[in-house]
Ligand SMILES: Nc1nc2c(ncn2[C@@H]2O[C@H](COP(=O)(O)OP(=O)(O)OP(=O)(O)O)[C@@H](O)[C@H]2O)c(=O)[nH]1
Ligand SMILES: [Zn+2]
């Protein structure tokens with residue numbers, strides 16, 4: 001089985017791109033399975049189901065979706081192995097810019113869209129910086145110049161990444177992406193011994209633990225104060 005991890009900001013086009021890409025792979029006889037990780041809500045599972053793709057979803061609730069992902073990925077891999085899927089795709093909500101779900105030696109794809117603003121590549125942390133492939137969507141609604149500037153900004157943040165412009169509506173670029181995702185030689189049977197690409201911050205403070213009261217005396221643990229004097 002091959003495993004690939006997709007991540008990216010909300011509504012960047014992850015599901016659209018994954019669906020179109022899996023369609024091209026299914027035509028080649030490759031059997032996919034998908035697991036969607038989100039925080040509070042997703043109906044992506046219905047879209048995968050409609051396309052005839054086996055799917056499971058996990059909602060992290062109050063936890064960072066990436067922390068939740070990594071605590072559950074082994075079970076997900078076992079689900080994929082039991083289903084005998086050739087390609088197991090995880091789609092994670094990129095809601096926490098400090099973390100990423102990427103694992104060393106497991107293909108990592110970040111989906112980001114042209115509309116998100118030219119400073120967005122700098123704001124997104126490891127999810128973009130440590131991806132192998134960066135898929136840029138929604139090029140159909142910006143100009144050629146905007147596409148070029150945006151792609152250049154992405155390349156500055158992640159010089160090693162393969163950057164692909166993909167149209168999530170028409171599927172243009174998805175065949176090429178598919179060829180990068182699946183390899184017949186790969187046969188993952190367990191994630192034992194694998195490691196995350198980036199150590200996730202543990203921001204355990206009173207508010208993580210459910211505190212709602214405002215005031216210094218209620219703040220314990222990992223607290224960082226804003227420096228207003230040296231702030232511009
Ligand atoms: N114009 C245009 N719209 C796109 C493109 N790709 C995706 N969309 C649209 O963008 C919206 C969000 O797409 P999704 O595929 O649901 O995005 P997502 O990243 O999976 O969203 P979440 O999982 O909810 O975070 C949908 O309305 C898509 O039809 C694209 O290349 N061009
Ligand atoms: Zn989605």
Ligand SMILES: [Zn+2]
Pocket residue numbers: 064065066067096097098099200
């Ligand atoms: Zn996080």
